[in-house]
Amino acid sequence: MFVFHGYLCGMKAFQKYPNEAMIKIQQGPDVYFTIAKDKEMIKEVLIRKYRTVGKGEFLAPVGLFGPNVFSADSNNPLWKKHRTLSNPIFSNVSHLRNVFRVTMEELPKMIQFWTKYYDADKNGNIRNVNTTQELKSVTLTVINRVAFDYDIEIFDKTPEHRDEVHGWISDLLTGLMYKFVFPEYLFEIVPFGIFKRFKDAKNRFRDTAMTMVLKKTKEAELDHQVKDDEDLLSLLLKSANTLKLSEEERLSNDELVSAIFIIFFAGFETSSTSLNFMLRLLATNPEIQEKLIEEIDRDIPSLDSIKFEDITEKLPYLTSFMKEAFRVKIPVGGATRVITKKGGETVGGQFFEEGTVVNVGLYAQHKLSHNNAMDDFKFDRFFNPEKIETEEDKMDKGTMGNLSMDFQKDELITFSIGPRDCLGRRMALLEIKLILVYLLKQYRIKVPEHLKEQQAKIKETYIVTRTVLEPYIFDYEKRN
Numbered sequence: 001m002f003v004f005h006g007y008l009c010g011m012k013a014f015q016k017y018p019n020e021a022m023i024k025i026q027q028g029p030d031v032y033f034t035i036a037k038d039k040e041m042i043k044e045v046l047i048r049k050y051r052t053v054g055k056g057e058f059l060a061p062v063g064l065f066g067p068n069v070f071s072a073d074s075n076n077p078l079w080k081k082h083r084t085l086s087n088p089i090f091s092n093v094s095h096l097r098n099v100f101r102v103t104m105e106e107l108p109k110m111i112q113f114w115t116k117y118y119d120a121d122k123n124g125n126i127r128n129v130n131t132t133q134e135l136k137s138v139t140l141t142v143i144n145r146v147a148f149d150y151d152i153e154i155f156d157k158t159p160e161h162r163d164e165v166h167g168w169i170s171d172l173l174t175g176l177m178y179k180f181v182f183p184e185y186l187f188e189i190v191p192f193g194i195f196k197r198f199k200d201a202k203n204r205f206r207d208t209a210m211t212m213v214l215k216k217t218k219e220a221e222l223d224h225q226v227k228d229d230e231d232l233l234s235l236l237l238k239s240a241n242t243l244k245l246s247e248e249e250r251l252s253n254d255e256l257v258s259a260i261f262i263i264f265f266a267g268f269e270t271s272s273t274s275l276n277f278m279l280r281l282l283a284t285n286p287e288i289q290e291k292l293i294e295e296i297d298r299d300i301p302s303l304d305s306i307k308f309e310d311i312t313e314k315l316p317y318l319t320s321f322m323k324e325a326f327r328v329k330i331p332v333g334g335a336t337r338v339i340t341k342k343g344g345e346t347v348g349g350q351f352f353e354e355g356t357v358v359n360v361g362l363y364a365q366h367k368l369s370h371n372n373a374m375d376d377f378k379f380d381r382f383f384n385p386e387k388i389e390t391e392e393d394k395m396d397k398g399t400m401g402n403l404s405m406d407f408q409k410d411e412l413i414t415f416s417i418g419p420r421d422c423l424g425r426r427m428a429l430l431e432i433k434l435i436l437v438y439l440l441k442q443y444r445i446k447v448p449e450h451l452k453e454q455q456a457k458i459k460e461t462y463i464v465t466r467t468v469l470e471p472y473i474f475d476y477e478k479r480n
């Protein structure tokens with residue numbers, strides 16, 4: 001099978017014409033412009049002109065139950081309202097500690113589940129684990145508990161339950177992709193195939209989300225106080241009372257379902273896919289894995305003693321490894337914007353008509369940064385023991401300690417930048433690093449001998465996020 005993705009096209013054009021700041025790309029009848037190398041132009045689009053070079057209608061299909069924080073244009077008051085309400089949940093330290101706690105509770109359950117349902121032996125080795133799928137299970141569990149206080153119980157039940165949950169979520173997301181291509185009415189009238197499965201999955205999502213909303217509404221009626229580590233749903237419901245919002249400003253049920261959908265969608269796929277590639281990099285680079293194990297053993301005495309600060313402040317090699325993995329295998333390959341200003345807008349000194357699509361090539365930016373480092377994986381690229389921390393660095397750290405990412409300093413744009421950057425950045429970084437520490441503290445990760453050839457041939461591409469066309473399977477060999 002030949003797998004090719006549009007982001008690659010943009011990158012190749014930038015390589016061929018290294019002096020150009022902007023490339024025009026034609027894909028069938030569609031024409032769009034892409035920028036990637038010029039940092040100032042990227043900032044112009046994503047930060048300075050975020051209202052006039054906005055989301056437009058481009059991402060409207062992602063507003064499955066109505067516009068949401070991801071799909072709505074920056075001029076839409078709904079975006080501002082949702083962003084303001086959701087921000088603390090994924091940024092404040094008390095909430096991040098909640099992410100830490102929930103992830104630490106789920107990981108032992110995940111290992112028990114693997115031990116029970118994969119090839120485990122008496123020495124604690126677990127073999128042939130379908131890691132691509134299992135990582136989705138854990139990130140799904142964490143986002144549901146953290147954001148909605150809702151337990152999908154994937155590790156408490158059987159593999160059949162897990163497969164059933166993954167099945168309908170996959171129908172929901174596949175159907176969502178079809179919505180970008182097929183007209184709306186087909187989803188209403190076609191009674192078979194993915195159209196029907198999508199409709200069923202959508203109804204199921206709405207029912208599940210409404211169950212969460214009703215449960216939380218009852219709880220919120222009994223207790224109006226907003227706690228420090230409140231889940232997102234409670235906060236959304238309670239804020240309506242505490243902030244004395246008018247009826248109009250409060251979130252309607254449809255808005256709530258839409259808000260739940262986007263956090264659910266954005267919150268699990270990207271994190272699991274990042275981890276998937278990170279584990280493959282470790283399994284195929286045993287010398288890097290050893291170096292990281294050494295560091296973890298030095299900084300963290302035991303599995304039970306892992307602390308929040310260990311993840312945010314310590315393990316600089318691991319942080320560097322994660323950043324480099326994000327650079328080479330960036331999960332979201334582009335950020336698309338539309339000229340929404342009436343009469344058009346100027347970008348990089350060039351005038352564009354209203355409706356023109358401008359894409360920030362995150363994939364190309366990562367490949368061409370660091371002196372065109374392309375796929376040259378250097379796990380300690382971001383490790384600098386000699387760097388003397390300035391007062392400004394200390395100020396910048398905020399809640400994430402050393403685990404922060406900065407476009408200017410790191411030349412990385414994994415989570416985008418500006419007012420529409422990733423809402424879940426801090427949560428994702430914390431969750432991913434914690435899962436890596438938890439696994440490496442106990443296991444060496446290896447590609448099973450009998451699958452080495454097959455696994456090396458697995459194709460990577462982008463279907464919304466970076467993905468693999470077949471799952472990665474790993475052995476988890478217990479460390480002594």
Ligand code: HEM
Nearest residue numbers: 069070266267270271331332335415416420422423424428
């Ligand atoms: C490694 C994991 C993740 C990556 C690489 C990632 C990447 C991104 C990127 C690149 C954008 C901005 C797109 C643009 O500029 O148009 C974005 C937006 C967003 N992300 Fe993430 N994300 C991750 C995890 C999460 C998580 C865990 C959440 C959970 C809350 C989340 C929620 C969102 C939301 C709500 C937006 C839209 C924000 C807005 O438009 O105001 N993401 N993400």
